[in-house]
Amino acid sequence: MIDILKSRQAQVIRNGADTQDAEIACGKVSVAGSVSQRACVFCGSRVVLYPISDALHLVHGPIGCAAYTWDIRGALSSGPQLHRNSFSTDLQEMDVIYGGEKKLEGALTELIAHYHPKAAFVYSTCIVGLIGDDVSAICKRVQEKTGIPVLPVHSEGFKGTKKDGYRAACEAVYQLIGTGDTSSIAPHSVNILGEFNLAGETWILRDYYKRMGIDVVACITGDSRIDDIRRAHGAKLNLVQCSGSMTHLAKMMERDYGIPFKRVSYFGIEDMASALYDAAKFFPDDPSILSRAQELVRKEISALYPQLQKYRAKLAGKKAAIYVGGAFKAFSLVRALRLVGMTTAVVGSQTGDSDDYHRLQEICDPDTIIVDDSNPLELAKFCLEKDVDLFIGGVKERPIAFKLGIGFCDHNHERKEPLAGFVGMLNFAREVYASVASPVWQFAPRRAQAEANVIEPF
């Protein structure tokens, strides 16, 4: 057992018969001084809107906020690359004293004239919240002057959790929806929400839906274009993957345009197949969509399954820790690890809610540690206690794993391999195997004393 700060104890449970109905504390502001793994409100907004590749993204604040989120995601684009710049108003001491509105208006006007974006997003950071610049008024004025949508993102870093940043991003992007022409949209059409095309996932999913006969109107925001977002209200169904970030947008679209939504996950064989079947069943007027989905799933799984068995034989019995942003991703990861023979010993998320954690309790093995809004010290201690062979997380978890001499799989912003879809499951198995089986871990001081834990290569 490890020591956990008293004020954090209600956010950690150990799964077991006696804790099945236990309520994990979640959705709270992080405990001061615990060095939460969470990012700030601004970062939450920035990562959601970042992949809109033909928009200008201007960070109104000190240069550090822009540097922190510069090129933070893979977010591949099949066209414009404007999103990969991180423009900043670079607020200095004098701007803090006299206000940064003039600087913001000047920067916006100059950037729009130079880059001709389809729209501009202006992010408010902590300091803007403190000095009280009227960002909305400046955006309105520049919009009238330039004729493109200039959208304020009210994401002052200190005003809540990363989840509030997701909400601010949804509010900003929602102003575009409903402003485009929907007359050419096919009757069987969907929007993909909460998929960010970090390493090409959006293209895999678009291909699946195309093979089924379903038109994808907009992916919000992977490989996204302003014109697609403007006509997203013409789709018949919203498929929400990253529920933490996009459920708010889906609910607004349901309220105002009557578009229902379904929560899906594109990670792992079972969840990927269910996502396709759910979309197909939504269009009962054309049963051929479901038969095409079944044929697609059969074909993809028969190609993938024999290869997965190879990795399963090598990875059987290994243990993993998972720490991700949204809990929905954690469900898929627990199931995907089982597919390659591994167990989950630690699982946590930055933004999970009570329902999410109940579901995790149901699907996890007894004695699995389940944790909300964790910090590096806790995660390191849990990994050591459970003696895990792999840590799955993002950029902030990577150093924890490597310092402990544990294999790591990036399932977040910086990965280069697509992990969605059937092909993504194979990439995942390959990456997990390469990391867990690396002979380098036998030299980690912690492991060097124990018997070398080396997996024989193929």
Ligand code: SF4
């Ligand atoms: S918005 Fe605030 S918390 Fe976020 S990066 Fe900038 S200064 Fe830091």
